[in-house]
Structure formats: structure tokens, C-alpha cells
Amino acid sequence: MRLFTVLATLSVLLLAATCKPESQSARLPPNLKQLEGTWLHAHEEDQADVLVYRPNTYAFPPSRGRTGFAFERNGLFTQYDIAPTDGLEGHKGRWKMQNEHTLLISLDDKQEPDYTLDVVSLENNVLKVRRKDL
Numbered sequence: 001m002r003l004f005t006v007l008a009t010l011s012v013l014l015l016a017a018t019c020k021p022e023s024q025s026a027r028l029p030p031n032l033k034q035l036e037g038t039w040l041h042a043h044e045e046d047q048a049d050v051l052v053y054r055p056n057t058y059a060f061p062p063s064r065g066r067t068g069f070a071f072e073r074n075g076l077f078t079q080y081d082i083a084p085t086d087g088l089e090g091h092k093g094r095w096k097m098q099n100e101h102t103l104l105i106s107l108d109d110k111q112e113p114d115y116t117l118d119v120v121s122l123e124n125n126v127l128k129v130r131r132k133d134l
Helices: 002-018 030-035
Strands: 037-041 051-055 068-071 076-082 088-099 102-107 115-123 126-133
Touching: 030 115, 076 102
Parallel strands: none
Antiparallel strands: 037 051, 037 068, 051 126, 068 076, 076 088, 088 102, 102 115, 115 126
16 A cells, blocks of 8 residues: 555655646747747848847858758747857857737856847748847
């Protein structure tokens, strides 16, 4: 009987550990639901302070490297910077909605200050944002 109680308690604890809170994308406004995924900087298309990103599957013209980021539905975020070896180096962090059009980004390694991305537009697989360091 005691073994059964221990196993039942462990089962409940394991189930509780796998439960996830409501995902960020479930709370995203309808116009931002397509945000989930990996985006690379299309610097050729930038306009003044508006940065342009496209999905990593886009056929980009040749470039010496592209920075970018990935949004996951559970609030996880990865910022991709150009590595010393010319590849991409990922920095893990978190994202959350600050308001209907602004995302707050916080990197785990704190090598950069937190920043916001104000979504100017997100349509036809083109993401346009303004970045502001906090």
C-alpha cells in the first residue's frame, strides 16, 4: 500500500511538472498570431528606423550574414547574432506582450539590455518592427 501511495504521488508530481501555462501565442492579438517562427533581418528592405524581417525560409539575396530571432509559443525567444566564425550564435531569452503591438524581449545572458519590438506591421510574411533598448 505504501508503494502505491508513493507511486501515485510521483505520478501527480510528474503530471503537474508537464502542465504548461497558457501560451503566449494563444493570447496574441489576431494580427500577431503568425509571429511564431524564425525571422531573419532583410536589411536591404529597412526604411529609416523600421527594421524588416522575413521567415528564414525566404530566398534572401547574398549577404555577409543575417541576424534574426525566433519566437516560440511558450514565451521562449532566441536572438541570432553573427558569430565570430561567421555562422549564427543563438542567445536564449523570453518574450511577452507589453501591449497589443509591443513585445518585451529579455535575454538570459544579460549581455544586452532588455528591449522592445514595436510591431509596425506583420503581413504577407514580412515583419516590420522598431527596436527600442530599455
